[in-house]
Amino acid sequence: MPADILTRIKQQGVVLGDGGYLIELERRGYVNSGSGRETVGTGRGSGQYTPEVAIEHPEALRELHREFLRAGSQVLQALTFFGTREKLRRAGYGEQVEAINEAAVRIAKEVAGGKALVAGSVSRTQLFEREGPSAAGFVRELLSEQIRMLQKAGVDFLILETFFHLEEMRIGLECTRESGLPVIATMSFRPKTTECSDGHSAAECARAMVAGGAHLVGANCEQEPQRMLSIVREMRRAVDVPLAAQPAAFRTTDETPCFTRTPQFPDHLETLHISRQEFTGFARAARTEGIGFVGGCCGCNAAYIRALATGLGAEEGLHGG
Numbered sequence: 001m002p003a004d005i006l007t008r009i010k011q012q013g014v015v016l017g018d019g020g021y022l023i024e025l026e027r028r029g030y031v032n033s034g035s036g037r038e039t040v041g042t043g044r045g046s047g048q049y050t051p052e053v054a055i056e057h058p059e060a061l062r063e064l065h066r067e068f069l070r071a072g073s074q075v076l077q078a079l080t081f082f083g084t085r086e087k088l089r090r091a092g093y094g095e096q097v098e099a100i101n102e103a104a105v106r107i108a109k110e111v112a113g114g115k116a117l118v119a120g121s122v123s124r125t126q127l128f129e130r131e132g133p134s135a136a137g138f139v140r141e142l143l144s145e146q147i148r149m150l151q152k153a154g155v156d157f158l159i160l161e162t163f164f165h166l167e168e169m170r171i172g173l174e175c176t177r178e179s180g181l182p183v184i185a186t187m188s189f190r191p192k193t194t195e196c197s198d199g200h201s202a203a204e205c206a207r208a209m210v211a212g213g214a215h216l217v218g219a220n221c222e223q224e225p226q227r228m229l230s231i232v233r234e235m236r237r238a239v240d241v242p243l244a245a246q247p248a249a250f251r252t253t254d255e256t257p258c259f260t261r262t263p264q265f266p267d268h269l270e271t272l273h274i275s276r277q278e279f280t281g282f283a284r285a286a287r288t289e290g291i292g293f294v295g296g297c298c299g300c301n302a303a304y305i306r307a308l309a310t311g312l313g314a315e316e317g318l319h320g321g
C-alpha cells in the first residue's frame with residue numbers, strides 16, 4: 001500500500017490527483033446533465049450530474065478510473081460527488097444511496113489495486129443554495145451519513161470539494177471529525193473569484209477550513225488554472241498548510257469567472273475547452289505556489305492529467321511510488 005496521503009505529500013512535495021468524472025461521463029453518455037428538463041447551473045437543480053453511473057454503468061466508471069491511473073494519478077477519487085441521500089432522492093435514486101456510495105468506492109479501490117490512494121468525494125448538498133442557512137441541521141445529517149458510508153466502504157481519506165458556502169464547508173468539516181480520516185477541503189468560487197457565495201474572501205475561507213480541521217485547503221472547479229492561481233495565492237498568504245488545487249479546463253472571463261454560469265454550460269462546453277498545455281504549466285508552478293495536491297476538475301480527462309504529470313516531472317519519481 002502507498003503511504004497515507006499526508007506522508008506522501010511530505011515525501012514528494014506534490015501528489016497528483018485525477019480529473020473530473022461527471023462532466024466526462026456525461027460527455028460519454030453515462031451521466032445525465034439535466035439540461036433536457038431544467039436550467040442547469042443555478043445550484044437548485046433536481047438531480048443533474050448525480051453519480052448513479054456507479055451502479056448503472058460500472059464498467060464506464062471503471063474505465064475512466066483506469067485512464068486516470070494510467071495517466072499518472074496517485075489518488076483516485078471515488079465518484080461519490082452529489083451522493084448524499086437528499087440529492088440522490090431528488091434525482092430518483094434515494095433508495096440506492098448506500099449502494100451507489102458503496103459501489104463507487106469499491107470500483108475505485110479495485111482499479112487502484114494498491115497503486116493509488118482512494119479518496120471519498122464529499123460535495124455541497126445544494127441545500128444552502130436552495131433553502132439558505134436554515135438547512136444547516138439537515139445538511140449536517142446528510143453529510144455525516146455519507147461520510148460514515150464512505151469510511152465503511154474503506155476510503156483512505158476525504159476530499160470535501162465544490163462547496164460554495166463557507167458555512168456549509170464548516171459543517172462538512174465537523175462531520176469528518178469522527179472519522180479521524182485525513183481531509184482535503186476545497187471551496188469553489190462562483191459567481192466571483194474574490195469571495196465565496198456567503199461573502200468570505202479566499203483568505204478567510206482558508207483560515208476557517210484549517211481551523212475546522214482540514215489538512216490541506218484550496219480551491220477546485222469553476223476556473224481554469226491561470227484564473228484559479230489568484231485564489232490559491234491569497235490562500236497561500238493566509239495559512240501554512242499545503243494547498244490543494246483542482247482547476248477546471250474551461251476558459252472563463254472577467255465578467256463571468258466561473259464556467260457553470262456561462263451560457264455554454266452544459267451543452268456547449270466544447271467551445272470553451274482550454275489546452276492541456278495550460279495544465280502542464282500549472283503543475284510546473286505547483287511547488288513554488290505551495291500546492292501539495294494538484295489535479296483537475298470538470299473538463300479534465302486523462303490527457304489533462306498526463307499534462308499535469310509532465311509538468312511535475314518524471315524525474316521527481318512521480319511514477320515510482
Ligand SMILES: [Zn+2]
Binds near residue numbers: 020248297298
Ligand atoms: Zn468541477
